[in-house]
Amino acid sequence: MKLTKLQIGQIARISSIDDSPFKEKLLEMGCLPGVLVKPILKAPFGDPIAYELEEYTLSMRNKESDTITVKLLDPLFNI
C-alpha cells in the first residue's frame, strides 16, 4: 500500500520508492527500503503529514508519500 494511506499511529516497513525528481532527497533523509515508518501528525487539511522515521520526524507532502510503497506491520509490533 501507499505510505499516504497509513492511519496515524500505524507502523509499516518501506518496501520500495518510485523514481521521481525527489527520490534522492528521500533516500538521503534516511527514507529507504527496509526502514520502519509511522505517521504521527497531520497538518490541517491532511497535507503534509509528519512521519516518525526510526530516530527522527520527517514531514512530506502527500504527493511525495504517494511514491513510497509500504507493508503494514502487525499492530502488536512496536518500534
Add this chain to the structure above:
Amino acid sequence: METTKIILAGNPNCGKSSLFNQLTGLKQKITNVPGTTIENKVGRLRVGNVNIELIDTPGTYSFNPKSLDEKEAVKVFFEKPEPSTILYIADAANLKRNLFYFSQLAQHKIPMILVLNMLDISDFKGFEINVDRLEKELGVRVFKINARTGVGVDLLKKALGEDQFVPHYQFGSADDHTHETHFESITKLLNKTTTLKSKRELISNKIDAWATHPILGYLMFLSVLLVIFQSVFTLASYPMDWIEGGFSMLSEVLSNTLPDGWLKRLLVNGLLAGIAGVVVFVPQIAILFFFMGLLEDTGYMARVSFIMDKMLRGLGLSGKSIVPLLSGAACAIPAIMSTRNIENWKDRLITIMVTPLMSCSARLPVYTLLISMAIPSTLILGFINLQALVMLAMYVLGTVAALIAALVFKWIIKHDIPSYFIMELPVYHVPRWKNIWLTCWQKSLSFITEAGKVILLVSIVLWFLASYGPNRTSGFSIQESVNLEESYAGHFGKGIEPAIRPLGFNWKIGIALITSFAAREVFVGTMSTIYSIGDEENFDQLRDKMNKDTLSNGEPVYSIAVVLSLMVFYAFAMQCMSTLAVVYRETKSWKWPAIQFVYMTGLAYLGSWIVFTLFR
C-alpha cells in the same frame, strides 16, 4: 607559526552552530564575497602554537546538494588550500541519518574527527554509544560533547591542534556507493557500537499536538505574530527615542562649536542626519531578528512551515517561504538571503519576487509620519486606536499584495521541475540564547554596514542637490541656492511633477520620491531637509510644517487623499537599491530585479491613483 584550515560540517539541527560558537567565541566573521553567493562563517582559534581557521558551513544532509545553501556548504571542500581536517558533528540521538553525510565525506581521504553531540535528549531516548569501539571501527577519533553546555569541548579543542586520521571504515563497497549500500554499512556499524535501551515518547510530540492543531495551531501562530508586532512597536520605541535624542544633542553640539560654512552644513545636515537615519532603525530590526532567531532555534518555525505549506502551495510558494516572508517585515535583504534553503527554483524565485511587498521596517517611519499627519488619534469601540488600526491595515495590505503577486507569478513563470517539501521536524529545544544573540548581532551589524552605506551616500548627495543649484545667469556653474525651488533637487522635483500629479503629489513630494528610490526611510529625512532651511527640526515641528503647506488655492497640500495615496505608494513601490542588488546577486541575472522594479512601481502608481481618485 602554523595555520591550518578545518571545516566544520554536519546535518542541520545537529548543534553545529553551538559548537562553532563554543570554539571561537566572538572571534568570527561572516565572509561575504561580492558577486558570488558564498556565505560561510570563519572563526579563528589557537591551540598550542597552531593557528586554526575554522570554517562553519551551512547544515547539509548530503554531498549531493539540493538547495543553494547546501551547494555553498559543499563548495568549501574544493577551495584551496585544502582543509587539514573535517570536524564532523553528529546528533547522537539521530546517528543513522547523521552518519550518511559523514559516510560520503569519508570517501575524500581527508582526515576527520567525529563529534557526537549528546544532548539530554539522547539520554532520554535511551541510547548507549561505545566510543572506543566506534573509534576502532571508523579509524578516526570520536568525541562526546554537549555543545550547549560546553562539556567535552576542551578535550576536543586540544585535539584540533594535533594530526588527525583518514577514516578507514568501508562505507558501501569499493565500487558500489549508492544511498542503500551506505545506509547498510551505517546500520552494521551502529549495531556493533550502540545499544538501544528503552524508548519513550518525546515531549515534542505532545507540543506538536497543539502547534499543528487545525484551529489552535493557527491561533498560536497568530498570537506569536501579534507578540512580535507589539514588541517591535513598543519595546523598540525606547531605544529609538534615546538614539534620536543622542543624535540631536550631538548635532546641536556640532552646530555650536564648528565654524559656519559648507563643511558644517555637510557634517550636520548631510552626514550626521544620514547616520542617525540608519542607526535609529537598529532597535526595531534587532528585535525582529531576535524573534525570528528564537522561532527558528526552538524548532517552532518548522511547525509553522508545516501548517502553512498547503495554503502557500496554492499560491506558488512553499511552507519554507514563511521564513523569508516574515523576515521581510524586518528587512527584505536578509529575508531574500534566507530563501536559499528552498530547493525548488520556482518556489524560491517567487518568494524572492514578492518578499519586498511585505512592509519592512524602513516603511515604518514613513507610515508613522504620514499617519500622525492625517489620521486622528481617536478610539474606536472604546479601545482600538484609529492610528494603530491604519498602521495594521498597511501591514495587511502589503501581505495581501505579496500573496496575490505570488499567485500571478505562479502562472507566469514556467518551470518543469516539480517542487517538493521534504523537511525534518526538529525536536523542540530550549532556546540557545548565545546563538540567538550572536546571529542577531551579526545581522544587525551587516544591516548597518550594507544599508548604511547606501543611505549615507544618498543623504550626502541629497544635501548637495538641495543646497546647490544651477547659476541662473551663466547656466553652467554651480551656486548655493537661496531656496529649495531653485536647487537641483527642486528642478528634478518640478521635472517629474506632471507624472505624479494624478496621484495628488506636488514637486516637493516628487523630490522625496526620487530620493526614496535609494531607500524608503530617506523620505522622512528628505522631508525634514525640504521643510527646514538651515536648522534641525524635531518630528512634531516637521509634521506641523507639512500640515501648514498649502496649494495655490489655499487648500492644504497634505489632504487625507494625498496622505493615503502616499502611504499606498510607499507600501508597493520598489524603493530600495540594496534589495535590488541582493535580488541580482541571488538570481544571478538583472532580469529579475528589473521585473521586480517595474511590477512593484507600476502597482504603486496604480494603487495610489485609485486611492487618490476615491478619496478626493
